[in-house]
Amino acid sequence: MTLQVLNSPFNEEQVKQLNTLLPTLNDYQKIWLTGYLSVVSTTNVAAAPVVDVAEEVKIITAEPQSATILYGSQTGNAQSLAEKLGKELTEAGVDVTVASMAAFKTNQLKKLTNLFIVTSTHGEGTPPDNAIQFHEFLYSKRAPKLEHVQFSVLALGDSSYEFFCKTGADFDEQLAKLGAQRIVPRVDCDLDYDDLAASWFANVKNALVTTASASVSQTSGVTKEVSSSQYSKKNPFYAEVFENINLNGRGSNKATHHIELSLEGSGLTYAPGDSIGILPENDEQLVGILIEALGFQQAEIVKVDEQDLTLAEALQKKLEITVLSKPLLQKIQSFTVHPDLAELLQDDQKWKDYVYGRDLLDVVQSFGPFSWNAQQFIELLRKIPARLYSIASSQEANEEEAHLTIGKVSYETDGRDRLGVCSGQIAERIEVGQKLPIYIHANPNFKLPKDDDTPIIMIGAGTGIAPFRAFVEERAARGAEGKSWLFFGDQHFVTDFLYQTDWQGWLKEEALTKLTTAFSRDGDEKIYVQHRLQEHAKELYEWIEQGAVIYVCGDKKTMAADVDKTIHAIIAEQGAKTAEQATEYVSNLKQQQRYQRDVY
Structure with missing residues (x-):
């Protein structure tokens, strides 16, 4: 802002002084x-x-405005945004506290004036691990009246899930029921959240400034841009692929690819537990078939984010065409009079059954004709989300490399072979020497203990082994002396023992203390990692009592859920505790960051 002399009540010298100040x-x-x-x-x-x-x-002068920012975060996105908001509010003169919901003492709620919630929704509408207790507290009889509190919620989610941003909505509704006043309306963000989050940040800052003074101070409407010299989701680094190996043996019904990427010249750094985001492309052949089914021309020009692209480029490189959701089907319904689509959407179970394993081509082939043009069609679609993969290497041991473990997703529906967008690209279309657009996604909620003497227990199945390869490789490179125990599960010992020679080498070097495996298809009965945990219950409990940190990586709905039940049962049984006492024990482990999960 610069003052001009014209029509100003100040003389020229005063204007000069003001413009300096x-x-x-x-x-x-x-x-x-x-x-x-x-x-x-x-x-x-x-x-x-x-x-x-x-x-x-x-x-x-009154005391500077104060604000508490609480985050519920599974993979680190919500935490990163909370910390960014905290920094911006601090720069604006606000006294800020940023904390994980797991670390926040609920008896402090009554003392707050301004509360801001940044939370993701995990899986099918459940809170992230570090938000579960706070969520339960707000819904309990012990939750206090909060008429004196102003609040707002930034909710992160994935619109392909039925319960989009449910955890954020839960917090928003319950805080209001407890009497708190919304200072800024809740904002629900899909996977591409940067612009909406920036807008919410600006509204929060403006709202705090308004309540701090009778005169509103104008703040910038956007957050600070990341320097062009820094690599991020918006400005990815193009990493050369110098290894792409199928880890599964001949005869396996799986294809798990070990990818080695060069980070040379990027300046990118990562820690064990972090992930790499890959910005994938859709299969060119699928795009061509879809455009033909739509009756459009591949070379037709459409506008995406104010950029002119051919329809083929837009659908291959920018827009999601393989994941169906109810909101998308509802948008499509307004462009067709086909009665079957309307009927499908009226029955919750029917539309869920339909979208499972199907993509946009199925919809176009089944429910036409449609009244849209190419531009209207592409405006219905969201951006292709980045795919996150746990890093399977230690930068301490591989200075300018990052390794990934990616399982190929392939299946058949309605007589047509389907591939996962990114895993299919990796398995079938990316060759050594080509480049992938990537960025580092830090995960502060899945980290090795700072003390190298701390015992660790790692539990993973399939590609869930990836971060544990990074953990053990890091500890080996650092010469850590803490005990380590790996539980690994897959289908067959002969064909599916991922990184077998690495584990054997680390066992020999004593970088890995114990290895317990579960190959579910090698015997008459299916044996999974949770069964191996139960078999070693006594020793496992001893390790936990000695201060071990438990890590779980894998499928949330089945593997991770079964492991969690088993851990509760072992603690109750070996510690002679009731179910309630075991639950409290596990909650304390989580609060102490001694039970960490990277689940999906």
């Missing part, structure tokens, strides 16, 4: 100055007394 002030200083001038202006200007500034501060 204003750019140096932060938001809070501008608010203070506004308040100071408003107090002075309430007296006769001509007769205004000389006021000592130090004395006047006592009269017109």
